[in-house]
Amino acid sequence: MIVGWLIAILFLGGALAWASEALDAQLPKFIALLALLGSAVLVGWLALSGQANPLSPQGQWWVLADANWIPRFGIRFAVGVDGLSLLMLLLTVFLGLMALGAAWHEIRERSGFFYFNLLWTLAGVVGVFTSLDLFLFFFFWEVMLIPMYLIIAIWGHENRAYAAMKFFLFTQVSGLLLLFAIVCLAWFHAQQFGAFSFDYFALQDVVLEGRVQTWLMLGFFVGFATKLPAFPFHAWLPDAHSQAPTAGSVLLAGVLLKTGAYGLIRFTVPLFPEASASFAPFAMGLAAVGILYCAKLAFAQQDLKRLIAYTSVSHMGFVLLGVYAWNLYGLQGAVMTMLAHGFSAAALFMIAGGLQHRLHTRDMQRMSGLWSRLPMLSAMALFFTVAAVGMPGLGNFIGEFLSLLGAFQASRVATVFAALGLVLSAVYSLWVIQKVFHGPLLLPAGQGREPDGGLADLGTVELLCYGLMALGLLWMGLYPQSFLAHSASVLEALLQQTGTPGGGG
Amino acid sequence: MDAIPYEHGLILAAILFVCGLLGVLTRRNIVFVLMSLEIMLNACGLAFVVASARWQHAEGQIMYLMILTLAAAEVAVGLGLIIQMYRRFHTVDISVLNEMKG
Amino acid sequence: MQEWTGLLPAFPLAGFVLLVLSRGRMPRGIAGVIGAGSVGLSFLLALTIAIGVLNNGGQAYTTVLWQWMQVGDFAPGFSFYVDGLTLVMILVISGVGFLIHLYATAYMADDPGFARFFSYMNLFVAAMLVLVLADNLLLLYLGWEGVGLCSYLLIGFWYDKPENGYAARKAFVVTRVGDTSMAIGLFLLFSQLGTLNIQQMLMLAPQQWSVGSGIAVAASALLLGGAVGKSAQLPLQTWLPDAMAGPTPISALIHAATMVTAGVYLIARTHVLFELAPSVQLLVAFIGLATLLMSGFTALTQTDIKRILAYSTISQIGYMFLALGVGAWSAAVFHLMTHAFFKALLFLAAGTVILSLHHEQDIFRMGAMRRRLPVSFWCFLVGSAALTALPFTSGFYSKDEILLAALGQEHYGMLLWTGGVLGAFLTALYSFRLVFVVFFGRDRHQGSSHGEDHAHAAVMEAMSPVMFFPLLLLGLLALGGGFIHVPVDTVFGAVHEEVHASQFLHALMILIPIFGVVIAWGVYGSASYQKAGEHLRERLLAAPIGRRAYRFWFSGWGMDALYQWLFVNPFMVLARLNRKDAVDQIYGWVAQAARVGNSVVVMLQTGNLRWYAISLVGGMVLVIGLGVWR
């Protein structure tokens, strides 16, 4: 029932935050903070008790709630948690708090409705990570998108309407393909077993003929690859990320992208193992192309947030690569990349947002040499950029290295090309550092002319957020075992179930 | 009393209906359009009464009653609209009212 | 002592953390003590460990700090492996590192980023120690990337000058190319051998691979890629001369003594793999030879004091690669050590010169400094003598060993030896050109044109005890380092037999550098020949071939321009062409098509009531028609 509570707290907290705005404009953020802390406590309790619980290990689901919802079609409200979900929940709640921190001073208008959207997005994400019923999954999938659309469309920057609509169209069209594939799958289940079912485990038993399987797999793939986003489906992301408010970018990059990867691991491959196996070379090719192509695009950008957005796409390529390598190294690498990228990309977006807050521009041509004015912010930016470059000792390296290690067993050519992305990532990351933080001091006109006070370095909330994220990345980089251990049994079970020899060694 | 072929009644209704339709499609004067609509409704009523006779059942006439009611209400509203339109635009030409286009 | 091995990198790391947390608000004195002291502690610890190990007969040992990760069979640990090779490296790194730190507390005393500088330096030392202590290649890779990062940060330390930033980025990206090759090498090694633990790999590889097998060639070639990048050898050498943009202690520590020799260490560490791939090993030798000759010629034409030293570093590492390529592993490590001593000495002395002349780096605007800068002069003299391998200096012994080993190479021995000796001649020429131009001849320093008093005040040797002590110690090591025995026999196995060269060749090897010094004296040094020397240079430059060769060498054999043309420009053009993302454009077309479709449909909506009625009837007719005439 804990997951039920988790979702309920977020939903109710959102509603309450909205309602409370009428009383006091400051109240919503404290309510949101309480709701997030409450859910953090729940997830923490889940993590601690889950290890002690005899039901949870060995890749078993720990079903936490199961009730009939629409019995006519065999739709159930079934949520559960296993090691992989738990990691994702931890990421979600943590980045939810970070997003709150980013919004703390930034959101002034209609704050109640903002926190309502924030919490409902998070509730949707929690639902996505825990659903055991594909219909329920899709329901939460939509719940998470619409508040996000609103966040971009209402609190976004100058070109927000376009970006929000693009985001909505991409996710909605791909979501429809996903829904179609889910319904088809349930229909095949009804044909073979006599009743509709959207149950995750029941649907795994459905036997599909080759071509049908391929088409349904593609439906799932496009649905998740758009969210991830993988190479040809990435066009929505730069616009959405650059136009969203900081908290929105944090959630988008940190959490929402991960739902796509989670979907690939959890649903696409286990439900369609044969079709996925034959599709894997294409997917890995797409991943390699995406890594290089988007790294190159990132280098060409002048808008700081847009640049970071492209780097996100590039890094998500490693996730795709790892997933479709479909061995333990690749999968663990994908999971670690998801976690680490969640931290580093969120932090970079917060830095970009912080700069925009201070300088009122995102144009890198108009800033330079900020290190001398904002030493702490710049040091943090350097840290997270270095993390994004894949410096060993930080989380991203573990993820990328394991992904590539796994991918190497599956496709050497794709791996070699993807590895070139490491070079390009250095090129664009260092360019950012050079352009923004190093070089002679240059500020946008009318900014910070006065000797002091014009530009404030990090405040307490920001410092706390960045510090926590930096520590998290260090933890992931130096002792990833505490994360890998959670997902290991789950991934091994998935590998066994799809008939791939686990471990690859 | 000779028998009237059932189809002939319906064909008559169909012809009247098509005449009304032709009126609706061709006339620009809105009063004519409304009259043509009345013709069409009436033709439908005729068809119901013919069917009532065919099956020797009163329910066809009940349907006719419903259509009658509908026609009455429609004419009331339609004429109200015509008056309003004439007041606003000083014309009864419906092609003047073409603001609602893409 | 062995259980304390983990503290070796921990001391500088702690220093780094303390300095970072102080956020630059710490008093300089304390920051300096933390910065240099942490490295000093590491050196003391390294010394005790070394004594312990050597007393124990050089027995290697492994310390596991913690299990890094465990994914299936992939279980690299945070564990350190110490043997003779490691000992040499940690002693050089912490020892020379400590001296340079000490020197830097004075050199950087006036810099606003004092604490930042020492935090980066400490992080560098920590990473470098991890690199050489690592018992598996993944941990080594951690150190490898870590030193690369610190190198980037320190080259671009004076960040307000864009050209420093450019040099820093160039260094990082170019070495990253090599690193990527190395990472792929790691994937290959793991997928073939199932482990990244170096000792296990070295044990397994000869069992599983035959000599010259494709896998062995591929793996060692990929590792070579990494080594070439880090050690600035052909074809990835272009970053090192630009890296001189950093503060001089950095050039001494990172770009002369320690980091750039990491490639040599890597190859020596995994020498078994290279022995399994003789073709790659030969490639190593020829890369070394080509690099040492090329950068020797380039060094001849440079005018920037630090760039001359940078090219000389590249050239000396070329010697180490030559040694590695001919299987003289211990000679390579030996030269690595002596090179660390004398090149650090040279750089620090150059730093003193630069500091004394208010950041003047052009050697042709110095001259006759031997009176004004006596300490620097003597340091330069000692360092250059060692670099030139004049007899009885440290460089003489190590270079001698390398050249003899090269002579012993089966097929190309004579060729490699000749090249090496030619390189030695070039070394003598450029290093004493530097000495003679800077310290002898006419005073060409800018300050002399102003008032006499001012000039004298300007050219005062910037020297304090904390600067003098490291110079002195390094000078002694550069002179006497040749007598240190490198305890690496157990690592490589004393397999290579002594090469016996004829007396003639021996004499040639001793005389050729001296000959080079004499020529340098003739062209640049002695007052009597100076006119003639200048005349000769002018004549040479006037000739078309001479001018072209000069320009060609000056630009580092045009490699920068080549890469600019080959990689950078196409990338920039691509980036500029496709700034707006072609894929996004495709979706834009879809949206455009939808819009066009919409405008077509909009035309149907005329607002004309009769048109609507007609279309309605048309639809009705269609539907009924379909129903009737099915």
Added chain:
Amino acid sequence: MTLLFYSAGAIALIATLSVILSSNVVHALVYLIISLLSVAVIFFALGAPFAAMLEAIVYAGAIMVLFLFVMMMLNLGQATEDEERAWMQPSLWIGPGLLSGILLLLFVSTLLTHDVTLAPVEVSVRDISLLLFGPWLLAVELASMLLLAGLIAAYHLAKK
């Protein structure tokens, strides 16, 4: 009765055509009343006297009078008639005529396949009432609602 049916049918047809072809509104209205009355006659011939009466009273009486009143209020004169004539170009009739023709063809083609004759039996008012206030009570209520709504709407719309 047959004769009555056919003759009334012919009159209704002619009157209806005159409605849609006439250019004078008042003339058209009179033709429409004739058409409605003849349809009432047909109802009578088919044995539906109640429907016939309603047709005559409600349609031809009440509704048409409503039309007439509106005509008077609009006060359309000779100018409108000329305009009306100008609007009726033959080319306008091609499309609608074609569509209507096809529709008629469709109707007739389906209707001619059967062959059942009508034997008119008079349906009394009582039968209708029993049904109307029995099973169809709800429909009556709805119809009354509709009329009420029409009343209110007409009042509202025609207001100044």
